[in-house]
Amino acid sequence: MVSIVLASHGDLAEGLKMTGSMVFGDQPNVATVSLMPSMGPDDFRQKVEEAVASFDDPEDVLFLVDLWGGTPFNQISGLFDAHPNWAILTGVNLPMLVEVYTARFDASKSAHDIAKHVISEARAGVRVKPESLEPEEAKPAAVAAPAVHQGAIPEGTVLGDGHIKFVLVRVDTRLLHGQVATTWTKMTNPDRIIVVSDAVSHDDLRKSMIMEAAPPGVKAHVVPVQKMIEVAKDPRFGATKAMLLFETPQDLLRAVEGGVDIKEVNLGSMAHSVGKVVVTNAIAMDNDDVETLEKLAAKGITFDIRKVPADSAESFDAMIKKAKSELAAQ
Missing domain, CATH: 3.40.35.10 (Phosphotransferase system, sorbose subfamily IIB component)
Incomplete structure (x- = not known):
């Protein structure tokens, strides 16, 4: 199972982990690393190394980070080249975390597989109400699906094997x-x-x-x-x-x-x-x-x-x- 590091400025990472547990239940091989005001870049980097070392598989790790170019991202990137199976996703949000938790139930998926799959889901999780505020190019395509009321289909028609x-x-x-x-x-x-x-x-x-x-x-x-x-x-x-x-x-x-x-x-x-x-x-x-x-x-x-x-x-x-x-x- 792919290991996960949630990394952020302040307590965002810990809050996401707690919220994710409320939605999905407690998860193994998930660590948080928070950059606090009293910490320097080297302190943060050491915390990342300690988190990775605690995993069952420290070579297949997915990092979910708050900001591209921020200190957490930069310090993880400094370790990145030595670990070709790692992957980093920035802009972490709750839909992204839930999708990662779901995807890693498939033990055959690597950190790279999950990152590639999850990025579109994370973007789709950003929505607005009223929907009229959505930019035209950002509006999700309508998903065609049969309605429960299917009056247009004649009675007696058998779809599939006829059993819901x-x-x-x-x-x-x-x-x-x-x-x-x-x-x-x-x-x-x-x-x-x-x-x-x-x-x-x-x-x-x-x-x-x-x-x-x-x-x-x-x-x-x-x-x-x-x-x-x-x-x-x-x-x-x-x-x-x-x-x-x-x-x-x-x-x-x-x-x-x-x-x-x-x-x-x-x-x-x-x-x-x-x-x-x-x-x-x-x-x-x-x-x-x-x-x-x-x-x-x-x-x-x-x-x-x-x-x-x-x-x-x-x-x-x-x-x-x-x-x-x-x-x-x-």
């Missing part, structure tokens, strides 16, 4: 947010994100916020549970790769009982409220949640319990046992 593909099914109280829009989307590559919720489908403000939060190239839709049941049975969606987001396990159970063919569910977040007990750092449950999840498990559905791909999965049985114990003690 679920690249990820997730229960998350927050629905479409940073961890989902970046990390999970990049890991699963859907062409649709479908939020399945009766409540949200009748809330115009929440619907609008969700649709705007979709990452570039992926359309987001909000549908009630019954509509999702209909879509899952419609052969016109056979060429669709969808990420399904449920706000509650109860909505998920209704969808499964209605015939939506779901095999595995990622439990990402279930928010705490009155009457619920906290069973992991992201999941709280009441008796109804426990019963609902057990009904889903009884139908053969397996659970992947983690917020982001980098997290270690929690045990479903241990989580349910803890919830029952703490609810009984209330």
Whole structure:
């Protein structure tokens, strides 16, 4: 796996690393080197050398640096010629870091491979709202993608094998947010994100916020549970790769009982409220949640319990046992 050095003036590098961990989970072989006012160039260079020496592979390193021509860049460049497999990217931002984390899951990719791939993604991460402020030459090309509502396609038409593909099914109280829009989307590559919720489908403000939060190239839709049941049975969606987001396990159970063919569910977040007990750092449950999840498990559905791909999965049985114990003690 490619090693990463985040280098900057001041605390920018450390802040990016912390924020990246919130979005993507803690990452191995990532170091920060910060140029502070009390440091000279030689002090900074020594910190860089110490960071590189701490890596499992000090010869395949990608440096994400704040400014081209600044002291951090210049000092790293002074070491660069002796290490032909190193690569440096300047103008580091959060989209760049997330894309680097995603790309290095492929152990066959070198620092050069990742740098070449990531540079366009980092530039695309600079966007403006209102969109009318975008310079004409900077506006991203529209990405053609089939809409969930495909009324133009005659009923009975079969696309692909006639069965919608679920690249990820997730229960998350927050629905479409940073961890989902970046990390999970990049890991699963859907062409649709479908939020399945009766409540949200009748809330115009929440619907609008969700649709705007979709990452570039992926359309987001909000549908009630019954509509999702209909879509899952419609052969016109056979060429669709969808990420399904449920706000509650109860909505998920209704969808499964209605015939939506779901095999595995990622439990990402279930928010705490009155009457619920906290069973992991992201999941709280009441008796109804426990019963609902057990009904889903009884139908053969397996659970992947983690917020982001980098997290270690929690045990479903241990989580349910803890919830029952703490609810009984209330």
